[in-house]
Amino acid sequence: MSLVIKNADIIGKDGIWDVLIEGGKISSISEDEDGDEVLDAEGKYLSPGFVNTHTHAAMSLLRGYADDMPLQRWLQEKIWPVEGRLNEDYVYWGTKLACLEMIKTGTVAFSDMYFFMESTAKAVNEMDMKAVLSYGMIDLGDEEKRISEIEKTEEFLEDMEQYSSIQPALGPHAIYTASKEMLGWCAKISADDDLLVNLHVAETEKELNDFKQDHDVSISEYLKEIGLLNERLIAAHSVWLEDEDFVNIGQNKVIVSHNPTSNMKLGVGKPMDHSKLKENDVKITLGTDGCASNNNLDMLEEAKIAAIQQKMPGYPTRLPAREAYEMITKNGAEALKTGGGVVKEGKAADLILIEKNVSSVPGHNPISDMIYSMSGSDVTDVIIDGKIVMHNRYVDGEEEIMKTAKSKAMELVSEN
Amino acid sequence: MSLVIKNADIIGKDGIWDVLIEGGKISSISEDEDGDEVLDAEGKYLSPGFVNTHTHAAMSLLRGYADDMPLQRWLQEKIWPVEGRLNEDYVYWGTKLACLEMIKTGTVAFSDMYFFMESTAKAVNEMDMKAVLSYGMIDLGDEEKRISEIEKTEEFLEDMEQYSSIQPALGPHAIYTASKEMLGWCAKISADDDLLVNLHVAETEKELNDFKQDHDVSISEYLKEIGLLNERLIAAHSVWLEDEDFVNIGQNKVIVSHNPTSNMKLGVGKPMDHSKLKENDVKITLGTDGCASNNNLDMLEEAKIAAIQQKMPGYPTRLPAREAYEMITKNGAEALKTGGGVVKEGKAADLILIEKNVSSVPGHNPISDMIYSMSGSDVTDVIIDGKIVMHNRYVDGEEEIMKTAKSKAMELVSEN
Numbered sequence: 001m002s003l004v005i006k007n008a009d010i011i012g013k014d015g016i017w018d019v020l021i022e023g024g025k026i027s028s029i030s031e032d033e034d035g036d037e038v039l040d041a042e043g044k045y046l047s048p049g050f051v052n053t054h055t056h057a058a059m060s061l062l063r064g065y066a067d068d069m070p071l072q073r074w075l076q077e078k079i080w081p082v083e084g085r086l087n088e089d090y091v092y093w094g095t096k097l098a099c100l101e102m103i104k105t106g107t108v109a110f111s112d113m114y115f116f117m118e119s120t121a122k123a124v125n126e127m128d129m130k131a132v133l134s135y136g137m138i139d140l141g142d143e144e145k146r147i148s149e150i151e152k153t154e155e156f157l158e159d160m161e162q163y164s165s166i167q168p169a170l171g172p173h174a175i176y177t178a179s180k181e182m183l184g185w186c187a188k189i190s191a192d193d194d195l196l197v198n199l200h201v202a203e204t205e206k207e208l209n210d211f212k213q214d215h216d217v218s219i220s221e222y223l224k225e226i227g228l229l230n231e232r233l234i235a236a237h238s239v240w241l242e243d244e245d246f247v248n249i250g251q252n253k254v255i256v257s258h259n260p261t262s263n264m265k266l267g268v269g270k271p272m273d274h275s276k277l278k279e280n281d282v283k284i285t286l287g288t289d290g291c292a293s294n295n296n297l298d299m300l301e302e303a304k305i306a307a308i309q310q311k312m313p314g315y316p317t318r319l320p321a322r323e324a325y326e327m328i329t330k331n332g333a334e335a336l337k338t339g340g341g342v343v344k345e346g347k348a349a350d351l352i353l354i355e356k357n358v359s360s361v362p363g364h365n366p367i368s369d370m371i372y373s374m375s376g377s378d379v380t381d382v383i384i385d386g387k388i389v390m391h392n393r394y395v396d397g398e399e400e401i402m403k404t405a406k407s408k409a410m411e412l413v414s415e416n
Numbered sequence: 417m418s419l420v421i422k423n424a425d426i427i428g429k430d431g432i433w434d435v436l437i438e439g440g441k442i443s444s445i446s447e448d449e450d451g452d453e454v455l456d457a458e459g460k461y462l463s464p465g466f467v468n469t470h471t472h473a474a475m476s477l478l479r480g481y482a483d484d485m486p487l488q489r490w491l492q493e494k495i496w497p498v499e500g501r502l503n504e505d506y507v508y509w510g511t512k513l514a515c516l517e518m519i520k521t522g523t524v525a526f527s528d529m530y531f532f533m534e535s536t537a538k539a540v541n542e543m544d545m546k547a548v549l550s551y552g553m554i555d556l557g558d559e560e561k562r563i564s565e566i567e568k569t570e571e572f573l574e575d576m577e578q579y580s581s582i583q584p585a586l587g588p589h590a591i592y593t594a595s596k597e598m599l600g601w602c603a604k605i606s607a608d609d610d611l612l613v614n615l616h617v618a619e620t621e622k623e624l625n626d627f628k629q630d631h632d633v634s635i636s637e638y639l640k641e642i643g644l645l646n647e648r649l650i651a652a653h654s655v656w657l658e659d660e661d662f663v664n665i666g667q668n669k670v671i672v673s674h675n676p677t678s679n680m681k682l683g684v685g686k687p688m689d690h691s692k693l694k695e696n697d698v699k700i701t702l703g704t705d706g707c708a709s710n711n712n713l714d715m716l717e718e719a720k721i722a723a724i725q726q727k728m729p730g731y732p733t734r735l736p737a738r739e740a741y742e743m744i745t746k747n748g749a750e751a752l753k754t755g756g757g758v759v760k761e762g763k764a765a766d767l768i769l770i771e772k773n774v775s776s777v778p779g780h781n782p783i784s785d786m787i788y789s790m791s792g793s794d795v796t797d798v799i800i801d802g803k804i805v806m807h808n809r810y811v812d813g814e815e816e817i818m819k820t821a822k823s824k825a826m827e828l829v830s831e832n
């Protein structure tokens with residue numbers, strides 16, 4: 001079965017094109033293509049789908065549950081007690097809801113770290129998305145806990161073998177929640193099995209200060225000693241880095257997942273230093289973080305906030321629209337090795353159509369319009385690995401997902 | 417003719433309600449109302465429509481025309497040359513496009529300062545919106561220019577008498593572009609005729625520094641001496657205020673229009689100090705600024721950015737969702753004296769329906785969901801002064817507006 005997208009206005013490419021998709025890949029782009037199935041893109045932009053490199057999908061169940069609170073109270077009184085009652089069922093429905101929202105706003109692939117990841121995988125697979133999934137490992141220095149976290153991860157890695165579009169990864173939570181021994185185990189497995197590693201890095205000043213009290217080296221040196229500082233590491237947040245860290249992260253080809261909305265909303269104190277990362281040639285990608293701290297999964301909104309946040313201190317030329325667009329398409333796809341991220345022959349057909357609605361008029365610069373003006377709601381069609389996952393803003397079974405996720409969420413928080 | 421909105425889930429009010437609208441006003445809210453015309457709000461939130469207190473509507477023609485540039489180059493090479501070629505026709509179509517976008521994203525009233533305001537008024541009137549309109553006066557200290565600007569304003573004020581839903585206002589551009597004499601004239605007319613005044617205040621550090629070089633008093637003292645520092649002044653931006661200004665602005669009941677997205681995108685250096693304004697009981701409202709510096713007119717996005725921007729420096733409890741929501745509803749409506757802003761008997765029927773889509777699920781806190789998760793695209797119906805202006809996401813004549821505005825915009829920039 002081949003699919004042809006007719007009359008596509010491809011972002012970044014002049015003219016109107018037909019795009020032929022075969023075997024999940026873009027096989028040809030020309031002025032006239034035929035296929036078994038036809039999708040008309042008249043009046044729409046064609047873009048690579050977006051890639052969200054850091055989220056906790058199932059937290060969609062906690063959207064709006066607790067906002068505008070001091071960080072510690074938020075965690076201790078609201079988030080952790082509820083997370084303590086999570087089970088497979090909650091995570092499954094939370095992930096279904098998150099996948100639905102991601103598809104609706106043009107995201108084709110994401111990287112996740114959470115609990116009950118077998119449920120996450122099941123949901124992702126049913127929703128036909130691509131994902132890098134990791135079980136969030138926390139041992140707090142306790143050996144018994146470490147052994148059980150490693151066991152859980154091993155079971156999870158084995159369970160993932162059944163899925164072709166899911167990449168298992170390692171998810172040591174952070175340097176302050178994962179012991180050096182556990183981080184070392186992750187480094188070894190990551191190297192042996194070529195697995196990505198999701199890690200929260202330098203999200204808050206407290207994290208940095210606490211680390212400095214206990215260690216004589218920088219965070220990046222610490223990760224380097226452990227064997228984690230390499231091209232398989234996705235370092236989320238990366239706000240409170242020190243000068244040496246920027247160089248180390250650059251030299252060791254670490255991928256950074258920038259989460260500006262979450263950082264702002266939780267008040268981490270300052271923006272990630274995009275300029276210093278860029279000076280060191282770091283591949284910067286974007287993530288929404290979970291819905292408890294954002295509170296949505298709209299990558300176009302995330303890209304706008306990223307772009308304007310960097311300009312605020314007096315640099316209106318920083319992080320231009322084109323760079324923000326690359327962060328959520330090409331860079332994200334390369335980071336998660338989706339095979340997509342660019343509309344080009346041979347690339348994975350992870351594509352979206354975006355309606356040229358009022359906020360895209362007049363259209364002097366489509367990339368600028370996408371980043372600064374349009375929103376995820378303008379996405380009408382989503383194709384993942386050549387399969388139409390959303391058509392005319394409709395995803396199969398969406399009513400049921402919203403309804404059930406809502407009732408599960410209410411049940412989850414009812415005891416708090 | 418009466419209109420009844422059935423089955424409405426009113427934001428901030430428990431239960432499901434019928435809202436009866438007669439003579440442009442909410443006449444009754446109960447569990448069962450009947451009316452000549454019926455609008456079913458099943459599955460939707462009912463909210464007061466949003467109020468945008470600072471924009472330059474016709475600049476929608478320049479959306480995406482020039483971004484990511486240094487401020488002076490942006491103005492001198494791009495914005496000013498194009499603005500120099502503006503005429504009535506361009507402003508008319510630019511405003512039509514902006515009104516369409518505002519309606520589509522739930523805005524019912526706005527405050528505008530620009531040129532060819534008779535065209536703006538014509539467009540606003542045709543689109544059935546409410547607006548406070550002001551001609552942007554710039555004399556740069558030149559007496560001849562001052563006389564002509566005053567004449568233009570007088571003609572504009574006279575022309576406005578034909579419109580019932582448009583409030584004429586005075587629009588001295590800024591303290592660095594309008595002479596003390598012209599500002600004084602505005603103060604007098606504002607007092608005599610009870611007119612609002614739109615003024616850019618302390619947008620950039622340069623503006624503050626230049627002012628301090630030439631004056632021994634603070635900006636607020638200067639405005640006070642002139643007679644402009646009162647409850648009729650809408651002070652846009654208000655970023656680079658000094659300590660004394662916060663007190664003066666509070667004591668004199670000046671309305672502030674906060675424009676966080678524009679401030680961030682243009683890199684004005686720091687966020688407006690919401691906390692100090694709040695300490696001084698200032699009525700804070702929100703504005704998008706024009707589409708050349710935002711680049712859209714989505715008030716829900718603006719509210720989210722306002723709320724998270726204030727938290728960034730380490731204050732996650734600042735500007736909570738409820739306050740942000742009040743800024744774009746109640747406060748804005750009070751500032752522009754629309755008579756709406758609250759869903760209550762006797763208030764103007766300036767209302768919107770918002771679909772409970774995926775980003776509103778599970779719905780633990782609807783106000784939080786609206787501010788932090790949902791977007792203007794979720795608005796399905798807009799009622800202004802009791803008239804349905806958008807129904808099921810459709811505005812009469814929208815295709816024609818988008819098409820014509822696009823071609824006018826291309827014509828406008830073609831000579832640059």
